[in-house]
Amino acid sequence: MAEVRFSHVIKKYGKNEVVKDFSLTIFNEEFVTLVGPSGCGKSTILRMLAGLEEITEGDIYIDGIKTNDIPPQKRDVAMVFQSYALFPHMTVAENIAFGLKLRRKPQREIVSRIEESLALFSLRGLGERRPRDLSGGQRQRVALARALVLSPKVLLLDEPLSNLDAKLRLRMRSELKRIHRELRSTIFYVTHDQVEAMSLSDRVAVMNEGRLEQLGAPLEIYNSPKNTFVASFLGSPPINLLQARIQKEGETLYVNIGPCKLALSRQFRESYLHCAGRDIIFGIRPEHISIGESGKGKPILATVDVVEPLGDRSIITVALHKIELALITDAQTISPLRTIPIIFDMEKAQFFDRESGENIICKNR
Amino acid sequence: MPFLPFIRTVRKNIYGIIILLPAFLYLAGFSLIILFTVTQMAFTYAGTEKIFFPALQNFVKLAQSPEFRSALLRTILFTVAGTPLELLIGMAAAFLVVKKFKGRGVIRSIFILPLAIPAIVTAIILYILFDFPGGHINEIIMGRHAFFPCQFVEYPVDWRGSAFSALAVSLAGKLWRDMPISMLIILAGLQSIEKDQTEAAATLGASSFHIFFKITIPLLSPAIATVLVLRSIELWKEFIFPYILAGSYPLLSTLIERAYHEWRSPNEASAIAVVLLVLIITCTMCIYYMLAYLKKRLVRI
Amino acid sequence: MIFIVMAPIFIMFKYSLSDRASVVTGGAVIPLWPYEPTLEQYRGLLSADRFIGAAITSLKTALLAVIISLILGVPAAYALVRYRFPGILVLTTFLISIRFFPDIVSVVPVVEVFTPAGLVGNVAGVAAAHCLLSVPYVIFIAMGVFESIPGDLEEQAQVLGAGKITAFFTVTLPVALPGLAAAAIYVFLLSWDEFIFAYFLMAFSDLSTLPVLLRKILSWTPQHNLLAAISVLLSIPVVLFTFIVQKYMRAGATAGAVK
Numbered sequence: 024m025a026e027v028r029f030s031h032v033i034k035k036y037g038k039n040e041v042v043k044d045f046s047l048t049i050f051n052e053e054f055v056t057l058v059g060p061s062g063c064g065k066s067t068i069l070r071m072l073a074g075l076e077e078i079t080e081g082d083i084y085i086d087g088i089k090t091n092d093i094p095p096q097k098r099d100v101a102m103v104f105q106s107y108a109l110f111p112h113m114t115v116a117e118n119i120a121f122g123l124k125l126r127r128k129p130q131r132e133i134v135s136r137i138e139e140s141l142a143l144f145s146l147r148g149l150g151e152r153r154p155r156d157l158s159g160g161q162r163q164r165v166a167l168a169r170a171l172v173l174s175p176k177v178l179l180l181d182e183p184l185s186n187l188d189a190k191l192r193l194r195m196r197s198e199l200k201r202i203h204r205e206l207r208s209t210i211f212y213v214t215h216d217q218v219e220a221m222s223l224s225d226r227v228a229v230m231n232e233g234r235l236e237q238l239g240a241p242l243e244i245y246n247s248p249k250n251t252f253v254a255s256f257l258g259s260p261p262i263n264l265l266q267a268r269i270q271k272e273g274e275t276l277y278v279n280i281g282p283c284k285l286a287l288s289r290q291f292r293e294s295y296l297h298c299a300g301r302d303i304i305f306g307i308r309p310e311h312i313s314i315g316e317s318g319k320g321k322p323i324l325a326t327v328d329v330v331e332p333l334g335d336r337s338i339i340t341v342a343l344h345k346i347e348l349a350l351i352t353d354a355q356t357i358s359p360l361r362t363i364p365i366i367f368d369m370e371k372a373q374f375f376d377r378e379s380g381e382n383i384i385c386k387n388r
Numbered sequence: 389m390p391f392l393p394f395i396r397t398v399r400k401n402i403y404g405i406i407i408l409l410p411a412f413l414y415l416a417g418f419s420l421i422i423l424f425t426v427t428q429m430a431f432t433y434a435g436t437e438k439i440f441f442p443a444l445q446n447f448v449k450l451a452q453s454p455e456f457r458s459a460l461l462r463t464i465l466f467t468v469a470g471t472p473l474e475l476l477i478g479m480a481a482a483f484l485v486v487k488k489f490k491g492r493g494v495i496r497s498i499f500i501l502p503l504a505i506p507a508i509v510t511a512i513i514l515y516i517l518f519d520f521p522g523g524h525i526n527e528i529i530m531g532r533h534a535f536f537p538c539q540f541v542e543y544p545v546d547w548r549g550s551a552f553s554a555l556a557v558s559l560a561g562k563l564w565r566d567m568p569i570s571m572l573i574i575l576a577g578l579q580s581i582e583k584d585q586t587e588a589a590a591t592l593g594a595s596s597f598h599i600f601f602k603i604t605i606p607l608l609s610p611a612i613a614t615v616l617v618l619r620s621i622e623l624w625k626e627f628i629f630p631y632i633l634a635g636s637y638p639l640l641s642t643l644i645e646r647a648y649h650e651w652r653s654p655n656e657a658s659a660i661a662v663v664l665l666v667l668i669i670t671c672t673m674c675i676y677y678m679l680a681y682l683k684k685r686l687v688r689i
Numbered sequence: 690m691i692f693i694v695m696a697p698i699f700i701m702f703k704y705s706l707s708d709r710a711s712v713v714t715g716g717a718v719i720p721l722w723p724y725e726p727t728l729e730q731y732r733g734l735l736s737a738d739r740f741i742g743a744a745i746t747s748l749k750t751a752l753l754a755v756i757i758s759l760i761l762g763v764p765a766a767y768a769l770v771r772y773r774f775p776g777i778l779v780l781t782t783f784l785i786s787i788r789f790f791p792d793i794v795s796v797v798p799v800v801e802v803f804t805p806a807g808l809v810g811n812v813a814g815v816a817a818a819h820c821l822l823s824v825p826y827v828i829f830i831a832m833g834v835f836e837s838i839p840g841d842l843e844e845q846a847q848v849l850g851a852g853k854i855t856a857f858f859t860v861t862l863p864v865a866l867p868g869l870a871a872a873a874i875y876v877f878l879l880s881w882d883e884f885i886f887a888y889f890l891m892a893f894s895d896l897s898t899l900p901v902l903l904r905k906i907l908s909w910t911p912q913h914n915l916l917a918a919i920s921v922l923l924s925i926p927v928v929l930f931t932f933i934v935q936k937y938m939r940a941g942a943t944a945g946a947v948k
């Protein structure tokens with residue numbers, strides 16, 4: 024297995040810069056996920072690593088060796104396409120054997136490796152079928168088996184679960200995690216589904232418009248997003264972003280949201296002191312707003328607008344002086360148009376610069 | 389270095405260019421040679437002693453020859469009469485098979501059959517049918533068939549003996565054989581018109597007459613344009629039917645053959661070919677602009 | 690309409706099966722179906738050297754045309770679909786629309802150019818001329834075939850360790866084969882019933898393709914049933930194949946409908 028390093032990679036189609044100065048290192052045996060909205064350049068990065076797309080500027084290293092000009096078949100990288108790209112004229116076994124045959128492995132080894140991987144991916148008995156006679160989940164597993172049977176240095180997965188229905192996607196997600204644990208391969212995974220990214224990976228890289236916005240462990244990114252884009256991309260329902268202003272009155276810092284005034288606890292005073300008197304964006308995740316009188320901080324009254332029960336929890340949209348807020352609660356008895364007290368967990372709140380959208384704390388660090 | 393991007397493009401697509409090249413050279417080279425040769429020959433006058441180039445003598449000679457002039461006239465009439473007929477027949481067939489009914493598949497296959505009969509065979513069948521004195525049609529109208537015992541004429545008709553009937557029979561053959569092509573183009577157009585559109589019009593209270601002229605025909609206009617353009621080209625250059633069936637009344641295309649084989653004058657043959665080519669190009673452009681103009685008018689209404 | 694479509698075909702069969710008495714009736718009533726259907730004409734034809742020779746010439750020409758057009762057209766179609774360089778659209782349009790060039794205009798220069806090259810009166814010349822007509826069709830049909838095969842398949846093969854060429858031969862070509870077979874049949878038929886080039890290139894030689902043979906026989910004012918029998922034999926492969934590749938023929942016939 025191997026380490027992959029992107030160093031200042033740029034990709035242009037004509038004048039259109041699709042990937043902008045992308046640098047990232049994936050360590051040996053690591054599972055790194057690249058997330059971002061559609062069209063932000065994720066597939067392009069993956070395809071450059073696989074050698075299917077030329078690199079306009081910058082370098083890509085696999086195990087410290089510069090691979091810019093190595094053709095795809097010599098890179099020892101395996102890739103599973105979003106469409107699976109199973110060869111329709113070959114059986115499942117032939118599909119899996121394709122790479123092995125090209126590597127001129129002895130027949131006996133090929134047969135045993137096919138058996139092994141059919142077993143590993145619970146495909147036993149399907150070896151003689153054609154791809155068109157398989158279900159979506161089975162096809163997906165064949166594609167994985169075909170890639171992994173070569174024990175590649177790096178496994179690239181481009182939205183491998185996006186063609187599956189919701190239930191199957193959940194099952195394949197845990198399957199993938201198991202496979203990663205068993206085979207200890209270096210995996211570079213692309214998705215636009217933030218839940219997949221959070222649940223699968225060791226580290227997550229968030230991209231937007233060709234730029235790497237933030238890289239870090241899932242929880243780290245979730246809890247201290249670098250800017251408003253990252254903050255709102257992760258989490259469902261998304262983080263509440265409100266126009267606000269920081270004001271200093273005496274020794275205490277206040278956050279003014281519309282007519283509401285929320286005091287900041289002392290421990291954050293230092294961090295935000297320099298923002299006093301500035302317009303900011305105040306970010307708070309739905310689960311960090313609680314309903315009730317008791318808790319840290321002063322309750323504010325809000326009117327319930329919409330209630331969306333999810334079973335164990337409900338998503339509630341409330342109006343706070345014409346500002347809409349989403350919050351998550353496990354209370355079951357809330358009905359629309361009621362007025363309820365809510366409390367913001369100010370310790371979990373994020374503050375972003377109004378102009379640049381950057382997180383004020385992260386920037387200071 | 390203005391060449392640099394060019395060289396880079398070439399380098400990047402080198403395999404593509406290599407495998408594209410043979411076909412490109414074959415087709416482009418062949419076409420260039422043909423165009424070059426035909427123009428050169430048309431403008432070369434082979435006098436008894438000297439060869440002149442460039443010279444307009446061939447064209448002058450042709451313009452003076454009554455044979456060429458009547459061939460030109462016949463060709464124009466042949467095309468002008470044939471093109472709308474091709475369209476009408478194609479549309480009739482397409483409207484017949486577009487509706488769903490039992491046995492539609494069979495009928496559609498039958499309608500495609502003429503395309504599967506080689507043109508020369510169709511011409512030969514018509515030759516047999518309209519032969520003189522013993523052709524099938526003659527025998528029928530003379531009442532010599534058991535199943536059709538009425539006698540229309542006393543003496544057999546020499547179908548190939550008059551310009552009108554000979555060319556009419558040729559045109560019939562051409563129309564018969566080309567019907568499937570026009571039909572398929574119109575059919576493709578009809579099938580791309582969504583049912584929603586006509587149904588929406590119907591719910592708005594349009595009569596089926598209205599629907600046909602205000603919705604179906606305008607939406608069908610790209611297909612109609614294709615039929616008109618392609619079929620008129622085909623009719624200008626039609627050779628086999630008039631060659632077999634109207635040998636004494638040449639069109640421009642058959643006159644080319646005659647000039648080449650009988651008059652032994654490749655230069656005059658080429659000159660006729662050039663005239664024909666110019667006619668085809670002019671006519672195609674005319675149709676094209678006319679349709680574009682019509683379309684604009686239709687949209688404005 | 691069905692009657693008009695079917696009648697000539699019926700007549701062709703009828704004459705080809707007619708015995709002498711049903712064709713040349715001295716004033717007697719002519720039957721709808723021959724008095725005594727006979728395969729005499731066919732038997733005669735199949736033992737006539739002239740006919741067999743023409744059939745073989747037709748076959749050879751068509752096969753040669755198929756081979757040349759596929760070798761030229763398939764790689765070109767592949768390049769036009771898979772590579773993107775400036776001007777490729779114009780190039781595609783140009784290559785495909787060469788088929789609209791009137792054959793009767795090109796036939797005289799073709800003969801004039803082919804004569805010094807020794808391509809007149811032999812199979813190679815006719816096949817070469819037919820390729821001028823068929824290569825654009827092959828490019829057109831094969832482009833459709835390659836467009837329907839996702840590029841993912843080839844890229845996947847490359848990632849799994851195949852070079853560009855291996856990927857093409859192990860993955861793309863086998864998947865494309867049925868569509869390319871249709872293109873081959875199309876070319877075969879085009880060459881099989883092509884008349885103008887074959888006639889001009891073989892008019893003064895002993896060699897004839899079947900359509901040319903028909904024309905040559907016509908000038909001896911032959912019997913109707915002989916003509917009809919040759920016609921039937923000439924049509925049979927065309928009819929059979931047409932219905933096999935009907936889907937693709939339709940695509941070819943309606944080509945240009947989308948501009």
Ligand SMILES: Nc1ncnc2c1ncn2[C@@H]1O[C@H](COP(=O)(O)OP(=O)(O)OP(=O)(O)O)[C@@H](O)[C@H]1O
Pocket residue numbers: 036041059060061062063064065066067068215
């Ligand atoms: N061959 C190409 N030529 C020009 N532009 C391209 C080409 N391929 C991709 N692009 C552009 O590059 C951008 C990034 O594409 P890419 O496929 O990497 O997006 P993505 O992040 O994978 O999106 P998705 O989640 O929808 O798969 C897009 O804006 C796309 O339009």
Ligand SMILES: [Mg+2]
Pocket residue numbers: 065066067181
């Ligand atoms: Mg993508």
